[in-house]
Amino acid sequence: MTSQTLREARKYEEASEKLIKTEERPAFHLSARTGWMNDPNGFSYYNGEYHMFYQYHPYDSHWGPMHWGHAVSKDLLNWRYLPAALAPDEVYDRDGCFSGSAIELPDGRQLLMYTGVMREQQKNGGFSDVQTQCLAVGDGIDYEKYEMNPVLDEKDIPEGCSRADFRDPKMWREKDGTYYCAVGNRPADGSGQILLYTSEDGFRWKYKKVLAANNNRFGKMWECPDFFELDGKWVLLTSPQDMLPQGFEYHNGNGTLCLIGDFDKEADSFTEQYNQSIDYGIDFYAPQTVLTPDGRRIMIGWMQNWDACAIRAHEDLWFGQMSLPRELFIKDGRLYQRPIRELEGMRSGKVEYKSVQVSGTINLEGIKGRKVDIELSIRPEDERNLYQKFAIRFAQNAQYQTSVSFRPREDILKIDRKFSGSRRAIIHQRRSKVNSGNGNLKLRLIMDQFSVEVFVNDGEQVMTATMYTEKEADGISFYADGEVKMDVVKYDLI
Ligand code: FRU
Numbered sequence: 001m002t003s004q005t006l007r008e009a010r011k012y013e014e015a016s017e018k019l020i021k022t023e024e025r026p027a028f029h030l031s032a033r034t035g036w037m038n039d040p041n042g043f044s045y046y047n048g049e050y051h052m053f054y055q056y057h058p059y060d061s062h063w064g065p066m067h068w069g070h071a072v073s074k075d076l077l078n079w080r081y082l083p084a085a086l087a088p089d090e091v092y093d094r095d096g097c098f099s100g101s102a103i104e105l106p107d108g109r110q111l112l113m114y115t116g117v118m119r120e121q122q123k124n125g126g127f128s129d130v131q132t133q134c135l136a137v138g139d140g141i142d143y144e145k146y147e148m149n150p151v152l153d154e155k156d157i158p159e160g161c162s163r164a165d166f167r168d169p170k171m172w173r174e175k176d177g178t179y180y181c182a183v184g185n186r187p188a189d190g191s192g193q194i195l196l197y198t199s200e201d202g203f204r205w206k207y208k209k210v211l212a213a214n215n216n217r218f219g220k221m222w223e224c225p226d227f228f229e230l231d232g233k234w235v236l237l238t239s240p241q242d243m244l245p246q247g248f249e250y251h252n253g254n255g256t257l258c259l260i261g262d263f264d265k266e267a268d269s270f271t272e273q274y275n276q277s278i279d280y281g282i283d284f285y286a287p288q289t290v291l292t293p294d295g296r297r298i299m300i301g302w303m304q305n306w307d308a309c310a311i312r313a314h315e316d317l318w319f320g321q322m323s324l325p326r327e328l329f330i331k332d333g334r335l336y337q338r339p340i341r342e343l344e345g346m347r348s349g350k351v352e353y354k355s356v357q358v359s360g361t362i363n364l365e366g367i368k369g370r371k372v373d374i375e376l377s378i379r380p381e382d383e384r385n386l387y388q389k390f391a392i393r394f395a396q397n398a399q400y401q402t403s404v405s406f407r408p409r410e411d412i413l414k415i416d417r418k419f420s421g422s423r424r425a426i427i428h429q430r431r432s433k434v435n436s437g438n439g440n441l442k443l444r445l446i447m448d449q450f451s452v453e454v455f456v457n458d459g460e461q462v463m464t465a466t467m468y469t470e471k472e473a474d475g476i477s478f479y480a481d482g483e484v485k486m487d488v489v490k491y492d493l494i
Contacts, residue, residue, distance in 0.1 A: 002142065006087035009067055013058045013084060020317050023471070026448040027371050028077040028346065028493065029303065030322040033069055034058050037320030039168075039224060039286040039302050041068055042085075042102030045293060046110050047140050050076055052300070052322070053085055053112070055099060061312065061319040066096035068114065072140075075342045076298065076325040085112070085136075085143050092116040092132055092150050099168040099224055099286065103179075103202070105137070111202050112136040112143060113181065115167035116150055129164040130154070133183060135203065152183070152197060156207045160188035166195075168224045170288070171202070174265075182211055182225040184238065191215060192222030192240060196268060211270050212236055218250065218257050218275070219243035224286040227270075230297050231330040234263035234270060237278060237299075239286045248412075248433040249277055253307045254285055258335045274333040280432035281415055281454065281463035282308065284323060297328045298340060303451055303466060308426040312468055323464060324446055324453050336459040339373075339446055347373055347491035354487050357381060358390070358480040364488070370395060370474045372447050373491045378484050380408070380439040387439060387482025394447065395420060395467050396475035402467045404454055405479075408439035413456060413463065420467035432456075432463055439484075448493065 002010075016034040025031050035058040042053035049072040056069030068086035071079040086097040093116030100114030116134040119127045132150030136143040154163035165186035173179050179199040187193050192214040199205045214222055219240025226237040236259040243255040250257075256278035261271045278287060279301065287301030303323040312319050326337040351366035359381075367374075380386050391405035402417045411433055418428040434441065434456050444455040449471060454463040478486065 001144070003087060003089035005089040006084060009058050009087050010083040016058070016317070017081070025318070026321055026450055028343075029324065029448050029451060030054075030071055030079045032056065032318040032320045033071070033081045034318055035060055036063055037069060037302075037318070037322075038063065038304065039099045040288045040300050040322055041099050041114065042112055043288040043290045043300060044102040044104070044110070045290055046102070046104055049074055050290065051102060051110075051140065052079070053102070054320075054322070056084060058084065061314065061316050066098055066117070068097055068112075075345075076300075076340055077342055077346060082141055085138070086114065090116070090145055090149065092118055093134060095119045095129070098131070100133075101170045101288065103171050103173055105202060109137050110140055110143075111171070112138070113169045113171050115169065131164060131166040133166075133169045133181075133205070146203065148203070151203065151205050156197070156205070157185060157195065158187070158207075158210070161193075162186040165221050170224075170226050172228065181205065182227045184222045184225055186221045187213070189216060191220050192238070194222060194225045194227075194236065194238060208268055211268075212259060212272065214240070219255060222257075224288070226287065226289050228289060228291070228297060229263070230328060233260050233330050235260055235328075235330070235335065236270065237287055237289070248280075248431060251430065253305065256284060256287065256301070260330065260333060260335065276335060278335065279462050279464050280430065282417070282427055282430050282465045283451070284464045287323070289328065296340075298325045299328050299337065300325050303464060305427065310424040310426055311422050311466065321451060321466065326462070334460065337462050338455065338459045339444070339453070343373065343446070343493070346493045348494060349492040350489065352489045356486045356488065358478050358484040358486050359482070361477055361479045363475070363477050367488070367490045368474050368476050369490075369492055370447055370449050370471060371493045372445075372476075373493050374445045374447075374476075375489045376443045376445070377487045378406070378439070378441050381483035381485050383438065385483070387480050387484050389479075389481040390484050391479040392443075392445070392476065393479065394445070394452065394476045395469040395473050396477060397473040400469045400473040402452065402465070402469065404443065404445065404452070404463070406434075406436070406441055408436060408441075411436055413441075413454075415452075415454065415463050415465050417465050417467045421469045430463065430465070432461060434461060446493070
């Protein structure tokens with residue numbers, strides 16, 4: 001039975017979606033059907049399609065009582081909205097259905113696990129969250145909340161840990177049929193940890209152990225964990241709040257963290273070996289992964305920065321986009337990402353230039369647009385005379401531009417959206433250290449109207465940023481201080 005709250009949300013989204021023109025949205029990145037979107041939830045493959053749920057407040061382009069929005073796709077690029085899947089309509093989730101995950105049950109039903117939030121008045125008059133893990137079972141469109149909810153609550157967390165920060169369950173099923181689930185939590189030291197739970201049937205869950213502890217190394221509370229095997233290693237993805245910067249690797253604010261190591265299944269113990277940021281740009285958070293039927297591990301993140309949400313005006317009808325689906329792999333202890341290969345099927349209008357000399361600013365015939373896939377490789381014209389700087393500028397007209405620039409002497413790649421039309425005092429630039437041998441660098445830029453994702457050196461690093469520049473600004477130009485040789489291929493993405 002769908003509740004009144006969910007029925008109203010479904011009615012509302014259906015009507016207000018019609019007010020948003022297709023061309024006011026990204027073309028192949030999933031955006032909020034209407035209102036507000038944050039984290040990807042329940043990213044899964046079910047009944048022959050990919051399902052993406054998301055943190056959703058349909059009534060406003062700002063965060064509010066969380067629902068789960070829902071969309072499906074056959075290729076992860078063309079999305080079709082389905083009616084909202086969950087609404088905050090029970091006592092235990094009356095203040096929000098927070099992030100969670102989805103799996104298929106052996107009987108063919110889909111199981112969702114999410115965080116139910118209930119705000120409780122304290123003795124001193126203040127309010128504090130009670131966060132619990134809850135289930136809903138459905139057929140890919142309609143979901144019934146489990147009558148025994150919540151299935152994990154404060155009784156299931158270690159002593160001294162916070163029941164107000166206990167969220168974002170990520171479930172998976174091992175080959176032997178055992179269900180696992182990783183949940184973010186705040187221990188007594190005020191930082192973050194990931195708790196591991198197991199279940200025989202997906203409904204009755206038991207606390208197992210602390211899978212990974214932050215010990216205040218990377219930010220504080222760890223949100224939105226994902227844990228999976230990849231190329232012989234185990235990978236823990238999480239999104240820490242309240243980060244302090246560490247060199248060019250981690251930045252202030254909400255960040256993303258990838259821990260790579262080994263998982264001893266007998267002891268359920270994870271040993272960390274490597275750590276890195278997942279994305280080095282401005283807008284990327286709370287990613288989730290799915291294993292495709294052909295065995296690829298694909299990740300999608302919320303293409304937004306919590307501290308920079310003011311980038312869009314209040315009167316906009318939608319807010320929030322998902323990143324490109326990215327295929328993950330590990331090479332030499334590093335997480336690599338590539339745009340999913342299905343994107344190549346969207347390419348048209350190829351324009352290619354080889355060994356172009358760039359010195360000062362140049363435009364190239366046929367290279368422009370806001371929905372484009374650009375592959376660039378640059379090298380110094382003269383090895384003994386290294387250039388100072390190279391830049392590609394896009395979403396450009398007389399007034400606006402966003403740029404990605406590279407200083408080979410420092411090996412610093414910078415993304416800069418200061419002139420993208422933003423009217424807010426938020427972060428507009430980010431720099432990252434990259435690997436380049438003597439001014440040689442390979443970039444692939446994917447643009448989709450309001451975003452750019454820059455894949456560096458075949459996926460060794462990615463820098464992502466949104467830019468809400470007016471669509472008419474579709475120029476692209478190249479710049480060098482010094483002399484650069486460049487190969488460039490551009491495709492339109494439609
Ligand atoms: C991360 C997050 C999650 C939470 C959700 C609420 O962006 O804070 O931890 O479940 O957003 O919308």
